[in-house]
Amino acid sequence: MAGSVGYAEGAVVARELGGWQTICWILVGSAPVLALPVLAIALNADLALARLPAWTGFAYVSFGSMFFGFFAWYRGLALGGTARVGQAQLLQAFFTLAGAWAIAGEAPGVDAFLFCLAVVAVVAIGRRTAVQRR
DSSP: OHHHHHHHHHHHHHHHHOHHHHHHHHHHHHHHHHHHHHHHHHHTSOGGGOOHHHHHHHHIIIIIIIIIHHHHHHHHHHHHOHHHHHHHHTTHHHHHHHHHHHHHOOOOOHHHHHHHHHHHHHHHHHHHHHHHHO
């Protein structure tokens, strides 16, 4: 629920500020809440044991896919509308399955395909309902 509210409010703010400013201000505002648990864990861990691949992966997840990815995400929400773009994100399950199969060799089971089909059905029903309301 908090994520949904955050995305919707972020989309409203992104129309005024733009995508990159929105995510930057979100990070500044949430830093105290997000940083304290990480700091507690870091103080109890020997970070010197982490090797370069671990730090490289951490940097990619932190900056590449999350920080810079949110530039495009909030820009898309502002341009395309929160409801429309938010529903499109639900189709991410297909891309995740395809990537896991292509990159990691993880063949998805029947249950994964059924779940993806259920997601597509929900998106289709939601889009059809939204069109009928207009």
